[in-house]
Amino acid sequence: MQKLVFLIMLAVLSNPILAAQRVVIAGGSLTDIVFALGGGKDVVAVDTSSTSPLQATQLPKVGYYRDLAAEGVLSQHPELILALQGSGRPEVLTQLRSTGVKLNLYDKPTNINELFNLIGQLGRDLNRQSQAQGLIARLKQTLPAKAPPSSLxxxxxxxxxxxxxxxxxxxxxxxxxxxxxxxxxxxxxxxxxxxxxxxxxxxxxxxxxxxxxxxxxxxxxxxxxxxxxxxxxxxxxxxxxxxxxxxxxxxxxxxxxxxxxxxxxxxxxxxx
Incomplete structure (x- = not known):
């Protein structure tokens, strides 16, 4: 029994993403996806670009993602920070990482495939792979076909x-x-x-x-x-x-x- 408990603790501690309970997000796209994956309960603060969903707007703010200050983020006592590329100055990111907090940076998607890739990546990082697969499937069903070119x-x-x-x-x-x-x-x-x-x-x-x-x-x-x-x-x-x-x-x-x-x-x- 003690061996089983030890192995469970070892697995959790070796994967800080799975163990994380206090998540700070910098980037509206990330916040939207994390909540859509059902991970909103772990989010303790977001940046000001995170205007969706409504629950996210009621959380403490850490400033705009491009202008992050380490003090504002760390004041939320995060265990995991999810941020879009371009978040904060390099020295701010270095300062955040120096505290031992896990910091994940994600490319900003500009097309459909990149959006699906980001959903899949967040699903893996948050141990919500099945939710990510379901979300991608729903989006594929609801995305319309492209309209023919108009004169407008x-x-x-x-x-x-x-x-x-x-x-x-x-x-x-x-x-x-x-x-x-x-x-x-x-x-x-x-x-x-x-x-x-x-x-x-x-x-x-x-x-x-x-x-x-x-x-x-x-x-x-x-x-x-x-x-x-x-x-x-x-x-x-x-x-x-x-x-x-x-x-x-x-x-x-x-x-x-x-x-x-x-x-x-x-x-x-x-x-x-």
């Missing part, structure tokens, strides 16, 4: 101000949403890049999409559309703007089918 074009605006406009191009979640809904993304540079004002005027998007935190930081849709960097665009003058939840539109999460449906509904409305 759009831009996803990450920022619009005196310094110009930053838009989402290929290798971003907004671009994937455009692809699934048959909308032509007028931004062609990979990632989030500045968009030349003259080129934007020539391209003349049919409508604009923007994350809620950007729109409401400027006062709301009307004020957003009145930004000088957008003012000459017919789409901005008529405020043809879809405001989407920031994590829903920019993070690869288990709510991807919902994001596609929301953009598809606006596309149908715009086509009328």
């Amino acid at each position: 074009s759009a831009l996803f605006i990450l920022s619009a101000g005196d310094r110009g406009v930053t838009v989402a191009g290929p290798e971003t979640v907004p671009d994937l949403l455009f692809d699934y809904t048959g909308i032509r993304n007028l931004a062609t540079a990979p990632g989030y890049k500045p968009f030349n004002r003259e080129a934007m005027l020539v391209s003349a998007p049919d409508f604009l999409v923007a994350p809620s935190h950007v729109v409401y930081s400027l006062g709301g849709p009307e004020q957003f559309c009145q930004q000088s960097a957008l003012a000459l665009l017919p789409a901005a003058q008529q405020c043809r703007l879809l405001v989407m939840d920031s994590l829903l539109s920019m993070g690869m999460t288990t709510r991807l089918p919902e994001a596609i449906a929301q953009l598809a509904a606006y596309r149908e409305q715009s086509a009328l």
